[in-house]
Amino acid sequence: MGVQGLDVFLDDHRRIYRDIEFRMSQLVVDGSNLIPLLYYNSGLDQTHGGEYAAFEALIERFIAALTTCEVTPYVVLDGGSDLIHKKLEIVTKRAEDQIKKAHQAAVEGRKKNILPPLAKQVFKQTLAQLKVPMAQCYGDADREIAALASEWNCPVLSGDSDFYIFDLPAGLLPFCYFQWKNVKEDGSQSFITCKTYHISRFSTVFKIQQQLLPTFAVLGGNDYVNLQRIRWTQFAPSESKTPSHLEGLLCWLKGFQQPQEALEAALVLMEELSKNSKTELLQNLSVGMEEYQLPSSSLKGFFHNGVTPEVVGPIHQVPDRIRLQLMQARLTPDVLDVLLLKRMSLSITVGHKNQPSVNLTSRPLRQVMYGLLLGEQRPVPVEERDREELKLTFILVKPIFSRVAQELKLSSLHEAKLSERLQVLLEALGVTEATLNDLPPQLRLPVAVTCYWLRRAQPPPDLKLAKALLLGMSNEDALRARADLQAEHPNGKPNLDVAHAFSQWQVCLKDSIQLNQLLGFPLPEPDVARLYQGTLVHQLVPRLTTGGRVKAFLGSGQSSVKQYHAMLSIIQQFHAREESTPSETRQRAAARRHPLNDLTANEEDSSAVRVHEELVNQVSVRTRYRTKERRNRSNNPELVRKEECQGQDFL
Structure with a gap:
């Protein structure tokens, strides 16, 4: 997820980071980001359906490295899909890309970064066995992770480029520079060498106002707004040999002090848009920027005393016990998608396009689950998002109500x-x-x-x-x-x-x-x-x-x-x-x-x-x-x- 291309762009500007020896600290871990990064970077097989014992051993070594350095991890996982469809377009596009990659992986026998279907379950079970504090949010976890780290004044570990935009007092530890496999010692203390990042350093290096970083994110293209109407490379320095759109955007933003004036100036660059379209786009950009404003943490109470946060809106309809089990990661976030959206996104597995979706086999099991969740009084269908050949398909599926389940x-x-x-x-x-x-x-x-x-x-x-x-x-x-x-x-x-x-x-x-x-x-x-x-x-x-x-x-x-x-x-x-x-x-x-x-x-x-x-x-x-x-x-x-x-x- 995150700001498109930002991590690659910053890899060419490493002066933005500071080298540190990380030890004796709390650490908020972006769990949903960590799962694929650990698996893909490990060299584990991806084309035969998963290497779960080896993945479990890898997770155990990761936690052991943190423990050796007296680092206490708090792992936070994503929950259900967003309820107002802010990310629907980008999520759908990624699912379509995954379907094509899964076919290529089957045909070529090569890794295409398709996460095995049970990897998340192995991750959760392993953390539970190791007694690592873990919470699963009701929706996207980025803001909750940033808010918790801000209140605890500890860093975030993630590979998601959205965290380059949040104002984190203790900074971000990008996973790609987190050398956990090579724990070092200094006398009686152990530490992990890594790089840390702060938005103040970003502001200094690129000479833009700190408050403009959310503007940079939405204009550059994040998960909430995909703005492709402006050719930002035209504003890149003339001496740049291979200018990127992010480099051009940063140069353009140097002339502004406040987010609102930058947004209005960006709309002027889109002359072809009607007045109504510009008004709607300005509203979407403003909403996208709000995602980087940190609320008070709703996870602090859960980690301290196991209390679920107060909720408003549709999630309030979910029974208290179900909400607690979701927060404890004892239920899959799919439960929320079925309850609130009547939707289920199914596993994408490595397989040839001419073979039928493997999810057809287990559909009767999901129908029983739909019946339990929705109840006999609400026999509404659930939209299953699956694949047919290389296309993403949407099929409405009826819940099933057995005699016992009806009671x-x-x-x-x-x-x-x-x-x-x-x-x-x-x-x-x-x-x-x-x-x-x-x-x-x-x-x-x-x-x-x-x-x-x-x-x-x-x-x-x-x-x-x-x-x-x-x-x-x-x-x-x-x-x-x-x-x-x-x-x-x-x-x-x-x-x-x-x-x-x-x-x-x-x-x-x-x-x-x-x-x-x-x-x-x-x-x-x-x-x-x-x-x-x-x-x-x-x-x-x-x-x-x-x-x-x-x-x-x-x-x-x-x-x-x-x-x-x-x-x-x-x-x-x-x-x-x-x-x-x-x-x-x-x-x-x-x-x-x-x-x-x-x-x-x-x-x-x-x-x-x-x-x-x-x-x-x-x-x-x-x-x-x-x-x-x-x-x-x-x-x-x-x-x-x-x-x-x-x-x-x-x-």
């Missing part, structure tokens, strides 16, 4: 019986409580999700993919196993079909975790960092396909082998029951759960019709194949015996 109210959801909340979750996943009882509590949700995925994913996943997932979950030292397999087979381009299937599993897990959170955790929340290691499970698939032995993969621990067999037994039994379902019934079930039936406003949409036809055709082909397979198996008892023993043979 539950959002405001008193936490008071409902555990058995009722568990029933809602398990019915959505299509498994029974008895099926999961023999598993350790932490594995019950992942195994239930795997059953759901086997039934819902299209095309139908091969059972070997499920075995690879279970092996990955069972390994006690995922980082060692990942390193061993990478040494044998360095990472290459992922198999697109395998990647598509695993991405479907991940979004099913993500949406199941969100539903489980909303229901008050009727099943224990799994440790996500233990569940999926992208390159590892991808490399296990060809081993399983060729009949390779993988006993060494699980190590010598009997607990890992026992855990794997327990999960595999459940999956195989579930898979066998699915395969024994009469073909006509299965085709009707596939048609009922089809995305077309979820639409409310555009049921004639041609893209949805195509998806519907594809799913029915795939189920039909699968049915014919399975019928032939059962016939062959009945004629070959030895083949049946070998397949039933295969799970034990390769161990």
